[in-house]
Amino acid sequence: MTKSKNPLADPKARAAATQMVHGGTERSQHGETSEAMFLNSGYIYPSSGAAERRFKNEDPGYIYSRFSNPTVDMFQSRMALLEGAEAARGLATGMAAVTTALMSQLRAGDHVVSARALFGSCRYVVEDYLPRWGVASTLVDGRDPENFARAARPNTKVFFLETPTNPTLELVDIAAVAKIAHERGARLIVDNVFATPILQKPLALGADLVCYSATKHIDGQGRVMGGAILGSKELIGGDIHTFIRQTGPSMAPFNAWVLLKGLETLSLRVRQSTESAGKIADFLGNHPKVARVIYPHHKAHPQYELAQRQMAGGSTLVALEVKGGQEEAFRLADALAVILISNNLGDAKSIITHPRTTTHQRLSEEARLESGITPNLLRLSVGLEDADDLIRDLEFGLSQV
Numbered sequence: 001m002t003k004s005k006n007p008l009a010d011p012k013a014r015a016a017a018t019q020m021v022h023g024g025t026e027r028s029q030h031g032e033t034s035e036a037m038f039l040n041s042g043y044i045y046p047s048s049g050a051a052e053r054r055f056k057n058e059d060p061g062y063i064y065s066r067f068s069n070p071t072v073d074m075f076q077s078r079m080a081l082l083e084g085a086e087a088a089r090g091l092a093t094g095m096a097a098v099t100t101a102l103m104s105q106l107r108a109g110d111h112v113v114s115a116r117a118l119f120g121s122c123r124y125v126v127e128d129y130l131p132r133w134g135v136a137s138t139l140v141d142g143r144d145p146e147n148f149a150r151a152a153r154p155n156t157k158v159f160f161l162e163t164p165t166n167p168t169l170e171l172v173d174i175a176a177v178a179k180i181a182h183e184r185g186a187r188l189i190v191d192n193v194f195a196t197p198i199l200q201k202p203l204a205l206g207a208d209l210v211c212y213s214a215t216k217h218i219d220g221q222g223r224v225m226g227g228a229i230l231g232s233k234e235l236i237g238g239d240i241h242t243f244i245r246q247t248g249p250s251m252a253p254f255n256a257w258v259l260l261k262g263l264e265t266l267s268l269r270v271r272q273s274t275e276s277a278g279k280i281a282d283f284l285g286n287h288p289k290v291a292r293v294i295y296p297h298h299k300a301h302p303q304y305e306l307a308q309r310q311m312a313g314g315s316t317l318v319a320l321e322v323k324g325g326q327e328e329a330f331r332l333a334d335a336l337a338v339i340l341i342s343n344n345l346g347d348a349k350s351i352i353t354h355p356r357t358t359t360h361q362r363l364s365e366e367a368r369l370e371s372g373i374t375p376n377l378l379r380l381s382v383g384l385e386d387a388d389d390l391i392r393d394l395e396f397g398l399s400q401v
């Protein structure tokens with residue numbers, strides 16, 4: 001028999017679960033099982049000529065960990081395999097990823113159209129910082145894609161959105177906005193933190209760049225900060241690589257190592273939390289003290305049809321409005337024993353947040369209400385605890401309202 005090549009030797013032929021365990025691994029001469037942690041800032045060269053060739057990009061080796069490190073490279077390769085992207089870059093935080101994605105695509109005189117329901121710091125960058133640097137921005141209600149078209153100007157270079165949105169889990173139709181952007185020669189950047197790369201694939205829907213806070217589900221165990229940007233080789237290897245190399249919002253190798261381990265279990269964790277979140281949404285939807293439950297795959301969601309089309313699961317987050325006001329919302333959160341009060345999300349530990357008084361405190365009441373952030377709104381990030389325990393915890397909390 002002639003020797004044939006195993007098709008699974010090609011990483012691209014492997015299913016996502018396999019890629020998340022093996023993808024991107026570069027073993028050193030020691031043959032370690034787990035990915036190695038390269039906690040070094042610099043690299044040495046065998047000769048001056050070799051150093052010169054490396055700086056001229058004639059030799060692909062490492063130069064300096066601000067822009068290239070073997071452990072960070074492994075994280076980037078594994079992320080690219082997961083997203084189905086040509087290339088990826090790791091960043092220090094999710095905000096470093098979003099800021100880098102925007103800054104690398106924009107210059108003074110340009111215009112950005114963004115959905116207004118954004119993670120607090122993303123909104124700060126779009127609304128406050130970009131205009132300071134001569135980039136105008138318009139915030140629109142992202143639920144109707146036509147609002148992006150209406151707000152576009154001849155100098156609009158970037159469309160930016162997050163879906164599902166924080167904290168009210170509204171959806172934006174990625175494919176429709178991508179089409180509007182591309183008709184105008186603009187690029188679409190999607191912050192995909194809430195959906196995770198497991199439940200939603202923005203690049204496949206037409207986005208040009210996708211950003212993550214790896215601090216959330218990718219670590220998923222409350223340990224390190226991190227971020228990622230993914231897209232074409234041209235965009236990532238060009239503007240974005242140069243921006244990171246020259247300005248330094250780089251991912252620490254230790255964090256990349258922790259996040260590589262997070263990727264190994266990401267799919268298991270996200271699927272488990274999503275299944276529990278669906279059960280919790282059903283429970284809350286039938287509870288007499290709950291005015292409204294917001295969950296993308298719950299029948300009551302106003303964009304249920306889009307959620308079915310765009311997302312492979314309903315997300316690990318559930319939002320709810322308790323009957324009453326802020327006092328009732330506080331009473332529910334304060335009575336919980338398993339679910340913790342915190343502002344993080346995507347963690348193994350379930351977390352409840354009162355957005356009005358914490359993550360969205362900086363916004364005016366008018367801006368908050370425009371985004372659906374009412375005094376009785378709570379955001380629940382569903383973790384990996386037993387789903388029935390979480391429901392019992394919420395049942396007790398609601399009994400105290």
Ligand SMILES: *Cc1c(COP(=O)(O)O)cnc(C)c1O
Nearest residue numbers: 093094095119191193213215226
């Ligand atoms: C957390 C988060 C960010 C920022 O990420 P950090 O890692 O905290 O900097 C950006 N966008 C969304 C939607 C987030 O949830």
